[in-house]
Structure formats: C-alpha cells, structure tokens
Amino acid sequence: MSEDTGNNKERGIYVYCMIKAPAQKKSFGNMGFGGEDVYTLEYRDFAPVVSTAAVKNYEVNDDEVELHRKVVEHVMKEHDVIPVAYGMAFKNKKLLLFAMSAGYKAMRKAMSEVTNKVELGVKVLLPKEDASWDGKEKCKSDFMEALKNKSAQSKELKLFSDRLVMNAAFLVDRDKIEDFSDEMGKLENKYANLKIQYSGPWPPYNFVDIQILSKRKGGFR
Template identity: 20%
Template sequence: MTDTVYYCYAVTRPFDREVLPSLRGIGGAPVNAVAHGDLVALTSPVSAEEFTEAGLQERLEDLDWLADVARAHHAVVDEVARHAAIVPLRLATVYREQARVTEVLRSDEQRLSEALDRLEGRFEWGVKVFAPQQRQQEPARAEQSSAASGRDYLRRRLDQRNSREASLQKAEESAAAVDAELADLAEARHRHRVLSSELTGTRDQNVLNVAYLVPVDDQERFLRRFAELEEEHPGCSLQLSGPWAPYSFMPDQVEVAESGE
C-alpha cells in the first residue's frame, strides 16, 4: 500500500492560482489543484497511516489531532471561498490516488456544477440565541442556621423554577422572532441542533442555532438587521459568526467522496 493518500477539501471553479502557494493544509502540506473541465478539486498529500479507515478509527479519540485537522480543513476552504464559489467536502475525505479525484470530478460534473452555480456569490452566516442562566440566590447565613419552615423553602424553590421557565420561554419566543426576521433576508436557512453548555463554553442555554445563506449583495442589510434585533431582544443573548463557506448548504445529492476509503 502506498504511504500517501490524497485529502480533498472542496470543489470549486478555476481561480487565481497565486493563492495556492500561500496555503497550507493538513499537517502543513501544500494545497494542490486537480482540474477537470470547469471544476477544480483542492487536495493535499497526507499520510495513509493516518487517513485510511483503520488510521482514522485509531485517532477518533484524539481530540487534539481532530481539532488540528478541522482547523486546517476550514482554513483552506474559507480562504479559497474568498476567491471563488466552493462546495466544501466532509472532514477527512480522502482518495488513494490523485487520478481517482479526477474520475470523481468527471462522474459528478453536472451535480457539482449545479451546486456551484447555486452557491456563487453567497456566504453562510451563523446565528445562535441563548437564554441567560439565572444564578440561584443562596439564603443568608442567618437563614441557613435558623429553623426555616419547609413551606418557605419549597416556595423559594418554586419561585426559582417559575422564574427560570419564564426566562426560557421569553428567550424561545425571541429566538423565533429573530429567526423569522433573518430568514426573510436570506436565500436559505438550515436549522442545526442546539448545543450543550460543554460545547458552547457558557452556562447560558442555547435555544437557537441556525445557518443562513446570504447573497453578498444582501449582507449589509442582513448584518444591520441583526444589530437591530440585538437591541430589540435584551432578554436573551444573540451571537453572530461568519461569513463562512456554505458548509450547511451543500446539496444532499452531491456525495463526492468516501471518507477514509
């Protein structure tokens, strides 16, 4: 078995090749363009030991390794997206031979071309809405040492629960309003699963996690409306990220490669 396989980041249109020498991919590898007709695949030679199916299985628990791969993958995709329409591929999409990349471009040419036409001049923006986590008030020390009645204790706990539920409901209503407003300004939307506190790094509860596909000509209006919505919904926290390559909007029918083949 060869020691090298070919990692594929994305498929794009022909673009200024002067961008490529400055790019570094997985493990610092150079990024190369494999062309077929009006399609270009972005690839890097990588270690077969790491990226065949067996190698990937061994490294799935290595979070640092996965983070490095994801960071390099997204850096390549996002940089090229600044210069041309792009269809991002799944993380760890690899081929044993570079000729196989050309073969896939040829066999999927129509579907990839249609996807690139749809994504031309558009970027992804991510919006998250959070319900603030209320701090529980601790009883005063004097109360802790006193024989407070069980009834008073239960009443406090009930009040706290009702307050949390009211805050969450208000945040969810705000999230629905924010989503409706921004969806009207976007060409498409994709709702992701809300994230846990472990993933967001905050105790606030994530109640909305949406990606919007926004044409470049409409971005200023989209951003202006987002800023207005932050002011209109002070009871929750809004978070904006982007512009990104359109990761969330790759058509389902475009399946370009097999990861770790």
C-alpha cells in the same frame, strides 16, 4: 497528525473544497497537512483544492479540523467554494477524478446555488442564570422571520444545548451581508436579555450536501 489506523506510509490526495476552475493551475501556499502545498487540480469546469497527504482515517481532532477549516476559508476569500467534508483523502488522482465525474451534476447544481454567497450563523441562547425564560417560541420566530427576509436560504440546525433557543444558518449574498448584519443589530437590541452568537462569513457548509461513493453521511460531500 492524528492516530493512523491504516498504512501510514501511503500518500494520497487530500481534498479541502471545490472551486470553479481558474484559468491556470493555482497554488495557495504551504498551508496543507504537514505543511504541504495546497493547489488546484482540474476536472472539466471544476477545480478540487488539494494537497498531498496520508491516506488514513482522519479522526476528529481540533488542530486538524482547524487546519482544514482555515484552508477552505482562505480559498473562499477569492473563490466561491463547495466545501468538502473533513477527512476526504483519495489514494490517487484517478480515483479523485472518478469521484468528481460521479458527482459532477450535483456539484454544478450546488455551485449555482452558492455562487457569490456565504453562510452566516446565528445562535441565540438563554443566559446561564435564566434557563426557564418563557419567551423562547416568540423569540425564535422573530429571528427566523426577520432573517429569512434578508437571505437566499435558511436552515434550522440542531439545538445541541438545553440553553439554545435558536440555532440556524443563513445563505446570504456577499453584497447583502451588511443588510443582514443591520437586521441582526435590531434583533440583538430587542433581545438584549439573551446571549447571541453571530458568526461568519463561512463556506456554505450547511447548504451543500453532496454524497458520493459513500453510504455514510459525512462521506465525500
């Protein structure tokens, strides 16, 4: 576990994601923080996927972020998920359910948008040797135009590197992933001079942004 800035003896409930409530309480195995069981609680027609864990400031740390990500990806194999931001731990069940009641409407709307869909990521970047290529704008619009046609929603993301030509996420129907991949194949052939990172399927991280009980972006969402 990362550095603890609070009372390290305090145990609470860590939330990984939300799913539609299954017929009965479900366990996903001992894959949570500290090898704890990951299981579902229930709030109306939703089920938060949780494990017992320390209530503390969860600092960004590769291993722990990876663990959070793996749990959500495991759950999404069988369920549509609303991902919850890394680091959300509640002191007790009552507080968690209170947060859920505050965000219930937003969660229902989000769930209706992501049902039966996954996120796919596309990054296009210049090769190391050719940072001054002048076809960036045309390339970006080619990719966006073609891929928007194959997705339900799209979102352009921050270009966090000077080499990035495009960075975008697409919300795609599970049964249209192959169509999307075919289109990607065509674009990869057209732009064989560029480096392309096509990734997923991911939980819809970039298409759900519910913030409850927190003014700070990155809170409960």
